[in-house]
Amino acid sequence: MTTPTPANGSGLGRYTAFMNHVRRLCTTPEGRVDLRTGLLNGIGEHHADTTSEHGHGDLWRMYMRITTGNYTIPIPDQTPPARRRTAEEPYLLAATLYATYDAPNPKRTDTPAPLKREPDAQPWQNLGWTLRTATALRPDTARGILTSLCECDYTDLLTELPATVSLLRSGGATIRYPVLIRDVVRWQRWPDDVRIEWARSYTTKQNGNKENTK
Numbered sequence: 001m002t003t004p005t006p007a008n009g010s011g012l013g014r015y016t017a018f019m020n021h022v023r024r025l026c027t028t029p030e031g032r033v034d035l036r037t038g039l040l041n042g043i044g045e046h047h048a049d050t051t052s053e054h055g056h057g058d059l060w061r062m063y064m065r066i067t068t069g070n071y072t073i074p075i076p077d078q079t080p081p082a083r084r085r086t087a088e089e090p091y092l093l094a095a096t097l098y099a100t101y102d103a104p105n106p107k108r109t110d111t112p113a114p115l116k117r118e119p120d121a122q123p124w125q126n127l128g129w130t131l132r133t134a135t136a137l138r139p140d141t142a143r144g145i146l147t148s149l150c151e152c153d154y155t156d157l158l159t160e161l162p163a164t165v166s167l168l169r170s171g172g173a174t175i176r177y178p179v180l181i182r183d184v185v186r187w188q189r190w191p192d193d194v195r196i197e198w199a200r201s202y203t204t205k206q207n208g209n210k211e212n213t214k
Contacts, residue, residue, distance in 0.1 A: 012121055014074040015178035022095045023115055026103035034065035038096030090184035094177045101169040121176040126183055128201030136171030146202055150195045154187050
């Protein structure tokens with residue numbers, strides 16, 4: 001029996017709320033450092049046999065920081081215990097990427113800096129849109145990156161995204177992290193739907209919407 005394809009996940013509320021939590025954590029030097037440990041320790045590498053110097057022992061620092069104050073990563077309540085870590089991966093990945101490539105470098109003060117309001121993420125502002133609006137990339141380079149990502153299975157996607165986000169952010173491209181979380185969550189079960197949406201956003205300008213990277 002084929003699993004029905006869900007709606008395209010346009011509701012970004014839980015993902016936006018999570019990223020707001022991450023942004024608040026990154027307003028302190030300690031919070032930002034702890035979230036960056038996820039990238040150093042390889043989010044998602046437990047799918048493969050890895051013997052890195054750090055192993056995965058330091059991921060608990062990131063996890064403890066995110067769950068400060070009894071905060072719960074917003075995965076579905078019915079998630080079986082054996083799948084909780086996989087279900088949390090998209091959130092942890094987005095958190096460590098934001099802390100590494102987007103979060104301002106906070107000053108050590110008694111009072112954290114106030115959060116600036118982020119533009120609301122739109123459902124179509126996925127990586128296809130990011131690559132199309134990445135002015136620092138040649139079109140053939142952007143298309144090649146999109147093609148490479150779309151050929152990934154879930155494990156490979158987790159491996160490729162850090163380098164991709166690093167490249168895009170170094171060129172000033174915008175990553176909408178709530179949309180990224182949504183798409184990585186859906187890649188676990190409906191990757192072809194996400195691939196098509198990325199391709200559509202790459203090739204088609206959204207009518208009636210101002211498209212810029214600010």
